[in-house]
Amino acid sequence: MFLERYLSKYAGLSRKSILRLLHHGQIQVNEQTVHSRSFEVNAFSNISIEGKPLNIHKTAHYFMLNKPAGILSATKDPIHKTAIELIEGNESFDLHIAGRLDRATTGLLILTNDGKWSKKITEPVEKIPKTYFVETAQAISPQTAQVFEKGIYFKYEDITTRPANIEIMTTTTCKLTLYEGRYHQVKRMFSAVGNRVISLHRESMGDIVLDENLSPGEYRALNQTEIDSIKRKRE
Ligand code: URA
Secondary structure, eight states: OBHHHHHHHHSOOOHHHHHHHHHTTOEEETTEEOOOTTOBOOTTOOEEETTEEOOOOOOOOEEEEEEOTTOBSSSOOSSSOBTGGGSTTGGGTOOEESSOOOTTOEEEEEEESOHHHHHHHHOGGGOOOEEEEEEESSOOOTTHHHHHHHOOEETTTTEEOOOOEEEEEETTEEEEEESSOOTTHHHHHHHHTTOOEEEEEEEEETTEEOOTTOOTTOEEEOOHHHHHHHHHTTO
């Protein structure tokens, strides 16, 4: 949202006062003096007017969780424990999941309350690579790499999957990198080549790599470099 609209909406200032304050360098956004009324701000922007904080901004939260099997990628569920419930204090954070995992899938799950940021991870147009360690029931056929590279048609969504890269590790294990996150995508891709996924573990999303010090069920806040690595992709 433009700064002028934000200040009019949340600080009740008239257009004239906003322009005067901007002109005199009396508005700061994230500790930086701003003169433009069309400066972009959002719910996490820390705004001060004449040195006084507006105090209506939200604190942004970003976590990585090593998701254990059996935990649901959801906010609430009447039966299963959810990933968000594993984060202490989650009730006041208003978190959502940036790229869900199936209940049996393990590994990197990112939780945040910053919707603009999480969209950059999840929207296919952003092409953020997501890497999975996959174990299959049958041997991974030599054609798998070409089929995945070419893309697979998903009738339900009426889309063809983006080219995906596969690195064979053993006859029944590989690393698979996707640039989108369709429903049950990895399972459906292997099913399309006559194979079946028996275990799936997400290792990374963009430059954010699951911290090997985190045991299943443990989490930590993302550091600034990890947060910025996602912002940098498009800006
Ligand atoms: N693809 C799947 O099939 N399942 C997941 O949990 C993630 C990607």
